[in-house]
Amino acid sequence: MSSISNDCVLLILKYLHEENLVETAHALERQSGIYFNMNYVEELVMNGEWEETEKYLSGFTEVEDNQFSTKMFFEIRKQKYLEALDRNDRQKAVEILKCDLKIFSRFNNDLYREMTLLITLEDFRKHKSLRKYGDTVSARASILREITKAIWSNPVFDGKLKFPAIDTAALRNLPCHEEEEKEKEEEEEEKGEEKKKEA
Numbered sequence: 001m002s003s004i005s006n007d008c009v010l011l012i013l014k015y016l017h018e019e020n021l022v023e024t025a026h027a028l029e030r031q032s033g034i035y036f037n038m039n040y041v042e043e044l045v046m047n048g049e050w051e052e053t054e055k056y057l058s059g060f061t062e063v064e065d066n067q068f069s070t071k072m073f074f075e076i077r078k079q080k081y082l083e084a085l086d087r088n089d090r091q092k093a094v095e096i097l098k099c100d101l102k103i104f105s106r107f108n109n110d111l112y113r114e115m116t117l118l119i120t121l122e123d124f125r126k127h128k129s130l131r132k133y134g135d136t137v138s139a140r141a142s143i144l145r146e147i148t149k150a151i152w153s154n155p156v157f158d159g160k161l162k163f164p165a166i167d168t169a170a171l172r173n174l175p176c177h178e179e180e181e182k183e184k185e186e187e188e189e190e191k192g193e194e195k196k197k198e199a
Contacts, residue, residue, distance in 0.1 A: 030059030
């Protein structure tokens with residue numbers, strides 16, 4: 001995308017956020033890949049909206065892009081799996097294991113095998129590595145810290161984590177605004193001519 005296109009997208013994003021059109025703004029952030037909204041990701045993770053978290057992240061990176069991306073997706077899917085186990089939803093846990101976590105067996109088969117064994121435990125917190133798991137909210141906060149570290153270390157996000165300062169006056173330079181300005185000027189001229197005729 002050209003520099004001018006980037007500027008236009010950033011201006012549109014700023015406008016969408018100012019007008020509280022946040023869903024549209026997040027879709028544009030994801031589709032353009034220009035700005036990564038960390039606050040939005042924090043909100044998604046703390047609310048346990050795992051599919052939406054992955055969907056948003058996928059606008060910027062994929063599981064196999066680098067070790068940091070792999071770590072982010074693994075932590076999200078692992079947490080989704082643990083929450084299914086915590087709810088005693090074994091069917092969902094098996095589905096997550098087969099569909100979401102299986103890809104990570106290529107990177108660390110022993111870890112994947114360990115994850116599969118958790119399903120056999122009555123309480124996965126009895127596993128030595130998960131004794132400190134705690135409740136869902138504290139676990140999500142812990143996962144968020146891991147994801148945040150991976151994002152800040154990931155070169156894919158360089159230059160995308162801080163929204164640049166934008167002069168909203170730049171909107172006036174866009175072609176659609178030029179037409180609006182001309183229309184306003186013409187209206188003012190018409191009003192001025194009407195006043196002259198009245199006088």
